[in-house]
Amino acid sequence: MANVAETNPVTSTGGPSWTRWLVVVVPYVWLILFFVAPFLIILKISFSDTAISIPPYTPVFEGFGAIGDFFSQLDFENYVFLTEDPLYIWSYLSSLRIAAISTLLLLLIGYPMALAMARAPSSIRPTLVMLVILPFWTSFLIRVYAWIGILKPDGLLTLLLQTIGLMGPDQQVQIFRTDYAVFIGIVYSYLPFMVLPLYSALEKMDNSLLEAASDLGCPPWKAFWKITFPLSMPGVIAGAMICFIPITGEFVIPDLLGGADTLMIGKTLWTEFFGNRDWPLASAVAVILLIMLVVPIMIFQNQQKKVV
């Protein structure tokens, strides 16, 4: 990408230097102001006292002169609290566990789908891609809501199982408000995010490699593990990261489908903020979550750069 631009520095669309720089500066400043600055503030508030920052909230960030005071005011109270109360540690661990299992499930379901799409006749491929994208465009909330009616004890799944005789008339499906419902909801909502990167990796693959392998007597399953899967690794990594990172901080799905014992950090943060109105503690929860996700985010960014 950089090379393309370097070969033609004169033809950059900007033109006279001030319009040229406007193209860069406007989005840059916007992102620094509304994406980077908030992180600095969240960091600052996570170190501040609960008492002064509870709403009605006195701004703690008083201009840049305050940076000097920043270090003198550092207060690890919120972080110490997070390590003392097992609720938070369990929330983090449980989020990572749910995200890891869901990502694995998504790979297991998404990979065969992406492979089948990539091997379909090229005339129907755009339609298949469209069919995967369409649910992704419909609201997340609506798709999670749709599962409530299916999974709840007096819902459609119970009715179906009773009708086909797998379940007695007095029995009910006990999935709603458990971790199982959360897994179903996550897999359902994130499936397009997994299938699309896998598909774009698999679609590019050179079929002659597989033909060569089969000509040389390699059985198909072995050819898959030796050729197809390793070549699709960029798609696997991209898909896994695109799913794993947001799932870790997921709030809507555990809140609507999970039970009281479904611990996820996004939900804990939400309760801390909207329920207990403890903003500094919520900030500390967010900072730790972000630190946990730094490595996956770096992997994702490197992968994206290679793809572009």
Add this chain to the structure above:
Amino acid sequence: MKSPRFDATVLTLGFAFLYIPIIILIVYSFNASRLVTVWGGFSLNWYSAMWSNQGLMDAAWVTARVGVLSATLGTILGTLAALALTRFARFPGRMAFSGMIYAPLVMPEVITGLSLLLLFVAMGVDRGFWTVTIAHTTFTMCYVAIVVQSRLLTFDRSLEEAALDLGCPPVKTFFKITLPLIFPAVIAGWMLAFTLSLDDLVIASFNTGPGATTLPIKIYSQVRLGVTPEINAICTILIGLVTIGVIAASLTTKRAEIRRVRDEHLAIRGAES
């Protein structure tokens, strides 16, 4: 592993999984009975109930305004960002800039929402319509940037160069040559931005204020109280709008693509003769 039957089964099951819940949701919005498991006959009751629910309608209006405004701002900023990434090989902090474009795509919404809220509070801004709009602009511009960037990377630069060589000022070149060529991607980016804004619950919940309740916030608060067919009705309408929009956009893109290929072909032939 070349087995068409296996592939067909996988795709059938996969798409059934993706679509059956949505179809059920739509079907039950026409159910006369309040119960999910009982089919009480076809009825449009829930649509009229939804229509006369003032709170829901107000929320829909707020959402529409936030969506149009933030998608438009996000598209302008995102297109500029895409130009910056593809047309400027070097500028200070280029790495950081591309990092800022990719990070919001995977950032958990609770973090983005909470951090922006704290910024607005620190700046002393009252939360409401504008704070939600700014929040949505910030995360949608990154999606637009990715969509437009992929288009900018694949198109024929020689057309731009020809215009510049013939003395066309760069800004004019952008509006006469570049923008028309990337326009389908810009439109797709706008649509994506609009739907993302329409869908967002978490970021809006953190950054909203009195009088700026968006539709997802309203739907969420009703869903927490239980399933009501009224919600099915509004969801069905949203699904319908999005489906029509996506299909229309993809048809327009396809037509524009065909025309573009033909035009480029003609231009090349013209240049050769």
